[in-house]
Amino acid sequence: MQKSLIKVALLGAGTIGGGVYKLLNANSKIIEQRIGSQIVVSKVLERNARRCQELGMANNLIANSIDEIIDDPEIDIVIELMGGIDPAREFVIKALEKKKSVVTANKDMVALHGKELFAAAIKNKVDLLFEASVGGGIPIIRPLKQCLAANHIQEIMGIINGTTNYMLEKMSQEGLDFDLVLKEAQSKGYAEANPSSDVEGFDAARKIAILASIAFNTRVTVNDVYVEGISRITAEDIAYARELHYVVKLLGIAKEAPEGIEVRVHPVFIPEQHPLASVGDVFNAIFVKGDAVGETMFYGRGAGEMPTASAVAADVMDAARNLNNNVRGLVGCTCFEDKPIKPIGLTISKYYIRMQVADRPGVLASIAYEFGRYNVSLASVLQKNTLGDSAELVLVTHRVKEQNLRDSLDKIKLLDAIVHEVSNVIRVEGEDVKA
Amino acid sequence: MQKSLIKVALLGAGTIGGGVYKLLNANSKIIEQRIGSQIVVSKVLERNARRCQELGMANNLIANSIDEIIDDPEIDIVIELMGGIDPAREFVIKALEKKKSVVTANKDMVALHGKELFAAAIKNKVDLLFEASVGGGIPIIRPLKQCLAANHIQEIMGIINGTTNYMLEKMSQEGLDFDLVLKEAQSKGYAEANPSSDVEGFDAARKIAILASIAFNTRVTVNDVYVEGISRITAEDIAYARELHYVVKLLGIAKEAPEGIEVRVHPVFIPEQHPLASVGDVFNAIFVKGDAVGETMFYGRGAGEMPTASAVAADVMDAARNLNNNVRGLVGCTCFEDKPIKPIGLTISKYYIRMQVADRPGVLASIAYEFGRYNVSLASVLQKNTLGDSAELVLVTHRVKEQNLRDSLDKIKLLDAIVHEVSNVIRVEGEDVKA
Known part of the structure; x- marks a missing residue:
């Protein structure tokens, strides 16, 4: 049942949605060659009409309501890029119930409601893919689920928030204090007007919850993560780090221990020769240690329009390939255990x-x-x-x-x-x- | 048609074969949980009886001939870890023709005879997986084929030979000349008695041919690769590199240009702040640049018993999952183009x-x-x-x-x-x- 044309719908045409739209169009030929089907965006749910115009979308692409998409039997894949919990979660559940595969970059939703969402995907025998929810364009979800699947994963340590990595590097290079660097990051558009999601570690917490769930086969939600941000880091701390041959980074860390899963986000001193120490600017990198593979690391742009679109479009291609082969849900949810979370007081x-x-x-x-x-x-x-x-x-x-x-x-x-x-x-x- | 037990055969029980045998046994529970089937090695083709004893293999596991494996209808997956071209190639073709999926770590065979092998896999509708043929345990084949599939890949640059990376680092740290470092690497078991495959770049050439074929959707064989090794690098060159703020590395490089595919292995000066520059010891790292994702890098142990076994076992799990879902050949050969190779004289x-x-x-x-x-x-x-x-x-x-x-x-x-x-x-x- 290879389809020559697969219709997809976009929920949201903001930065990432626009990037996905552009990428599916710009690279349509190679995408078609690689999966054997043309991918066509046939409906877009986006209230900002001017944005749709800017992206060159024809008027007949614009849906007036979610139902127009959900009820369209020709749409096989729904791409959710609205962000936030509501109404994204409701729309995704609706799409899954109508037997549409869903691709999402929504870390907030996956980290908080993963259990419910994956249950709906499994029940309806469709794909729910979320590579873009962690590490932007960096392949990490699929490598963990497939390429490293023969390993007991022992540890994940990741620079998974580009804003704070940029800020810490800047503090280190220029000896500046947190407040000054935050203002500069805001003026460059790297940090938001309300920067707490980045600088207080909440963004990284969502991502490490997702990675820990996959690595340890147990559901870890954002509420399980111990979180400290970087706002208390001073120029003095960074100077001492250097004197002691360390670099200060904000890491998401997840480890398996007999007492349970350690999962936390906080600033760390890491040795200056550690592979994560030289990851600069807004780049992300995720260090994974497995019992067979040893130390691996995945590096790249952890955010931004086109890198994130790269991951979303790859998921769409996988969902399309699965659809053509009638094997939706091939690599589904793997949280078949229910492990306790190790309290922060017990970490060593x-x-x-x-x-x-x-x-x-x-x-x-x-x-x-x-x-x-x-x-x-x-x-x-x-x-x-x-x-x-x-x-x-x-x-x-x-x-x-x-x-x-x-x-x-x-x-x-x-x-x-x-x-x-x-x-x-x-x-x-x-x-x-x-x- | 989910099977509760999937029987596999091992061709070769040397370093990698032994590692795969150990890993499939040691992590059998988590492997079964993750794919829903138990994986059992039911036949081993290995002439060294003592080696089989060391690995604790029961006598009834040892096959007397390849036919005993090929003709066993209960064996669904054949794992080829003999290395070299003959008889590995013949055995793999035989297995594919008997509708068995094949997993291999054999870069020589894939880089030289990929076309014939993939044609046989497609014809017989089975999987031919080879993640371990490049970069040992580092996920790179599947990320290129799936996670980055929406990109036009522009460039691959990889440290894909650990022996030479170790030697160049040693020359750099200790100011020693090539001959001395080679002797030391040989005494440590990092370099073979006949070191030409590593130091003259032929090993890296096979790997970059495989990566280029996937990245650019055109068959690149080892014979297409321009190769120079590291034997002419002196302590003086390395000292000048440092003075000029470069690091000397042996890289496999593949780029797409309008005139054709550039594919080459040779020593390079790379800037000391480049992500590849800090890859030390016997580690490998593959830097991939795509039009949407930008710069990514994949880092880890590029050789060795258990890291390579990690990649082989993951391929076995994928082949098993595909078998259970009756979708063998889901992500098959993608060399649908026939692009020319750009002569070295035209590179810039x-x-x-x-x-x-x-x-x-x-x-x-x-x-x-x-x-x-x-x-x-x-x-x-x-x-x-x-x-x-x-x-x-x-x-x-x-x-x-x-x-x-x-x-x-x-x-x-x-x-x-x-x-x-x-x-x-x-x-x-x-x-x-x-x-």
Whole structure:
């Protein structure tokens, strides 16, 4: 039942929707050669009429309602690029129930409602593909689901938010503080007027939830992810990182442990020779460790009109190929386990700690004593920037359970005669674990 | 027709074959959960009985002949890991003709006889999968065929031979010459007693032929690839590279141009900030540029027992999934074009040239005059290491057609009163092309 022409509908013609429309048109010949069918956008749901004009869409392409698309039996694939939860989720469910395969780039929706959506896809025997929801144009969903499928995935660490990667690099290169760099990123259009989704780590949290679900075969939602953003990172932290031969990155991290799945987003110090350390600008990179394959990394543009369109269009081609071969749902949802989430207090890490202390004899001893009581041992100590009777103390611990570190810091903060402030605590990742 | 158990046969139980056997056993539970069928190795063709014992294979697994496997109707998938052309090619064709899907890691066979093999797979409506033939465990074949399928691929540049990458890094870190580093690599088991396949670039040539065929939808064989190895690279070249802010790598390169497909393997200078420059040790990385996705890179272990087994086992899982869904050949051969190969003389590049010249006035003018006659213009000139009346001259050209450079150098070599030797010529790649 090879179709010579497959009709698709676009929900949303914003940046990504426009990119998909342009790409399916510009590369239509090679797409047809590669899958044996022509892909034609036959309906578009977009309220901004001017945008549709700009994209050169004929008037008869524009749908007046979602029903016009859902009820059109000739449309086989629906491409959801509206973003947000509502009404995207309702529209996707409707499309799946009408036996249409769905391609989406909507990380918010997949990270929060994946379970319901994949159940609907399976029930209706259609494809629900979402390569573009993580890492923009970088192939990562399909490699995890297929190419690395013979591995127990042990760990994923990803730079999966380009805005914060750009900002941290800028802070590092120019020694600037967070607020200044944020203003610059906003003026360049890299950060939004309300930047919290990027800088507070929520965008990365959605993406790592999606990756963790696939890697560990258990449903991880955005609500399971422990999240810290980069707004507390200062120029001082970045300068110390460099002095200690680390680079500061915002990472999404997911690991499997006997106690459950670790899944978190926060700034880290990673060694300057780690493959993720040299990922600059707005690029993304996802580092995956499997028991057979060892260390792999996937690098590219994690956002933007055409890179994201590349991933969406590839999913459309896969859905079309499956349709032609009557095998929709070939690689479906793989969350067949129900694993617990490991609480953040149980994670084990090294920590960088920067604090302001009184500059007098015995201070370090008192602090070290409290750390010792909680089994926190120190790998390195720097004391600097003495100002009046105050000194800046920078410590890096050996690997320790996070709850122990937190408890020890609570005690240390009570030493208010000698500890003026615990300025920052940043986890150290990506070093070879020596048990 | 979901089968609860799928029987596979192994041809060859050497390093990779043993790895695949171990992996299919060790991860059998997760493999079964992910595809819905148990994968069982039911026959092994391997003459080394002791090796089979070491792997813990029961005696009844060992086949006495290929026919015992080919004629067994219960075996659905044949995994060819013998390497070399004969008899691997004959056995694979036989298996395909008996409607068995084939998974192979055999780059020699695929790069030389791909056309015949894929034709047999298509004719018999079975899968012929070969992810492990390039880049070991790194997902690259499936990402090119599916994830980036909506792109016109413009360029592939890959570190696809770990041995030479290790050797060049060692030469660079320790300032050692080629012969010494080769001996060390041989003693570590990284290079073979007869190292020519690695160091002369033939191994990389097979892999870039396979990648180019997929990327440009035209059959490129190993015989189409222009090849230079690394045996002429000296410690001096590497020192100059560093001084000029480049790194020396052996790359497989494939580009599409109006005149045809460029496909070549040779040492290059790449800028030290290029993503490929920091790929160290025996790691591989493949940089792919597409018209929509932009720059992507795939990084990991390009060889070795378990990384390669990871790719082979993933292909077996895909073949099994396809079998269960009765869709064998879903993503088959995509060489539907017949594009010419662009001769090396027509490629355009920058060049690093190191030569020994007479140390007296007017020499540079004479050399520059010959370059000028062939439109070779110089981007930088270094003169060093004066020894007696001889000087070392290091030039980097602007972008120029290779034939022009070759013609100019032929003329310059005739200036034997002032030019003692043209010691090396290395192409410069990976810089942004400013027309």
